[in-house]
Amino acid sequence: xxxxxxxxxxxxxxxxxxxxxxxxLSLGNTVIGCSRGPSSIENENYxxxxxxxxxxxxxxxxxxSVKAAHGNVDVLINNAGTAAMNHFLxxxxxxxxxxxxxxxxGTFLFSREVAKIMIKARKGTIINFTTVAVPLNLAxxxxxxxxxxxxxxxxKISAKELGEFGIRVNAIGPTPIKTDLIKGIxxxxxxxxxxxxxxxxxxxxxxxxxxxxxxxxPASEFITGQTIYLGGIFx
Amino acid sequence: xxxxxKIVLDVLHELGNEDGxxxxxxxxxxxxxxxRNFDSMGIVMLTVEIEEQxxxxxxxxxxxxxERAMSQKTSPFRNVKTLVKYIELLxxxxxxx
Numbered sequence: 001x002x003x004x005x006x007x008x009x010x011x012x013x014x015x016x017x018x019x020x021x022x023x024x025l026s027l028g029n030t031v032i033g034c035s036r037g038p039s040s041i042e043n044e045n046y047x048x049x050x051x052x053x054x055x056x057x058x059x060x061x062x063x064x065s066v067k068a069a070h071g072n073v074d075v076l077i078n079n080a081g082t083a084a085m086n087h088f089l090x091x092x093x094x095x096x097x098x099x100x101x102x103x104x105x106g107t108f109l110f111s112r113e114v115a116k117i118m119i120k121a122r123k124g125t126i127i128n129f130t131t132v133a134v135p136l137n138l139a140x141x142x143x144x145x146x147x148x149x150x151x152x153x154x155x156k157i158s159a160k161e162l163g164e165f166g167i168r169v170n171a172i173g174p175t176p177i178k179t180d181l182i183k184g185i186x187x188x189x190x191x192x193x194x195x196x197x198x199x200x201x202x203x204x205x206x207x208x209x210x211x212x213x214x215x216x217x218p219a220s221e222f223i224t225g226q227t228i229y230l231g232g233i234f235x
Numbered sequence: 236x237x238x239x240x241k242i243v244l245d246v247l248h249e250l251g252n253e254d255g256x257x258x259x260x261x262x263x264x265x266x267x268x269x270x271r272n273f274d275s276m277g278i279v280m281l282t283v284e285i286e287e288q289x290x291x292x293x294x295x296x297x298x299x300x301x302e303r304a305m306s307q308k309t310s311p312f313r314n315v316k317t318l319v320k321y322i323e324l325l326x327x328x329x330x331x332x
Contacts, residue, residue, distance in 0.1 A: 060296040067287065116283040164276070 005029045006070045008063070010053050010110055011080030013040050015179035019205045020077060020212070021046065032066050035080070053080045053106030063113035075216050076114040076126045078107040078151075083131075085185050088142035096143045103147035104154070111158055111169070119165045125216045126162075128155045128171040132233040135173075136196055140189070148173075152227050159225030168224040170215045175203040175231035198232020207231075239326065240264070240319045242292060246284045247315070262315060269312040278312055285318075289326065297325040 007024050011017040012033030021031045021041055030045045039048035047069075051058035066073060082102045084095060107128055118124030130152050132138075133145040152171055159169040175197055176182050176190050194200050207230050214220060215228070229235070244262055251259025258272050269278055282299045289295050299311075299322070311321030 056298070057296055060298065064287070064290045064296065068291070116286070119280065119283055 005074040006032070006066070006072060007075040007077065008032045008034075008066060008073055008110065008114060009077040009079055010034055010106060012048070013037050016174075016177065016205065016208060017077075017079040020079060020209065023205075023209055030070065032062070032070075034062060052101075053110065054101035056109055059106075059109040060113055063110070063117065067117050072121045072124075073114050073117050074124060076110060076124070077212065078110055078126070078128045080106050081129055082144075083141075083182065083184075084144050085140050085189070086143070087140060091143050099143050100147045100150075103144070104150045107151050108154060111154070115158070115162055115165075115167055118167045119162075122166040124167045126158070126167065126169040127212055127215060128152075128169065130155075130171045130173040130227055130229075132173050132175050132193070132196075132229050132231065135229060135233055135235045136193070138193065155227060156225045163224055168215075168221070170224060171227040172208060172211050172215070173227055173229040173233070174208055175229075175233065177203045177205065177208070194231075196233065201231075203230050237319065237323065238292065239289075239322050240315075242288045243285060243315055243319050243322065246281065246288060250281065250284070264314070264316040264319070266315045268314055268318060269310060273312070281312075285322065289322065293326055295326045295329040297322065297329055299325070301325075 007029055009017055009021050009031055012021045013035035017033065018040060021033050025031050025043045025045055032047045032049070033039065033041065034049040034051050034053065036050065036052060038050060041048065049062045051062060053059065080102055082099055084091070084099055111126055114126065128151050130148040131145065133141045134149045134152060138145060155169050155171040162169060176193060182190065194202065211228055211230065215223065247259045247262040247266065251257070251262065256272060258266060266272065273281055286297060286299055289297055309317065311317045
């Protein structure tokens, strides 16, 4: 992507969000990140907000502050996510709501508010995160996969509604990457999952960056409403 | 004229200028919005502009398209007067936390 772009990336304190932020900062872009905790990134082109992605007021405050400071947002990466491995019979209602709050409502709120800025610029790209647990219908991930299936539907319909304003919305469904997100998942379960892939290995940050780069590239201007699963997982 | 009313009319004049719509260029309290001067996409653009102006001028983080706006039988987007009244209510609510 061109440098000097303004990106908002959610969930930047650790894992994928941290690595994505560092990558785009290294290219000379401006990154606005957020997480529940303090920043772990020190860079003059990075600005951090401590917030809950499902808190409407906090999200609006972040996005409108970014608009005031930078004028526009070129790319939104809705990375913030939480995973849960639990039989649905033993999933507490409170936890189910937390999962939806972060995975779905966080994506919804950021997309809605950032799209309001992008609409005026008549351009912008939104990247959402889903999971291969959706097409694989993984046992033990009912609520997590359901929340991400909601993200996929949001991706398609928001792409349809925002297309006329020059805004593209796509989703990436990574395979397991060695981050905090999978630390609670038993090794056998991960191996089982990897065996479902056409390309049997863990994903890595480069796989995700490559896909994001492809999707946000201006040459991909005809691609929207798509979900790309990594590793050779098919719907 | 209230400050909210001025913001709304300024936004309408600006949009009227961009779209070459005389109705909006000469907008006043009685100017009809939804149905005559704005379709649903136009309301989206209007909403975005007004929310931003309200944030810039008052620091109030209102969301115009909240449940009440979308469910009210008499939509606040009916005309300028109803919209201004609705925005004033939202700004007041925002101030009072």
